Amino acid sequence: MLAVNYTNLRDNMKSYMDQITDDYETMIVTRKNNKNVVMMSEEAYNNLMENVYVMGNKANYDWVMESKAQLEGKKFSSHELSEVEENE
Structure with missing residues (x-):
């Protein structure tokens, strides 16, 4: 800063x-x-406001913390993304 x-x-x-x-x-x-x-910057401000919104809601906060714990506990899986046709 x-x-x-x-x-x-x-x-x-x-x-x-x-x-x-x-x-x-x-x-x-x-x-x-x-x-x-x-x-x-406007970009930093928008990011800050989004985080305030997400973390300001208890349900969102709990979901983020649960996801973080799963990631840290290696309780996740990865897979390849499938291609989407333009007309879909």
Whole structure:
């Protein structure tokens, strides 16, 4: 996670925005009176919101945790995917 003050951000906005989007960084912009702001890419934000939604529902959370336990316990099987015709 990066941290930068407002003045530095303003003077180097494009560079910081490129770093945030290209390197999947999150940045804290420090401001007076501790009114800080967090900057992240839209992709990172959407991923965060999806995780909040999935993990915010007890049934979804339990399903994910059960799946994780099965994976860690090697209780899974793999198989080849079948091709689907274009007209299906």
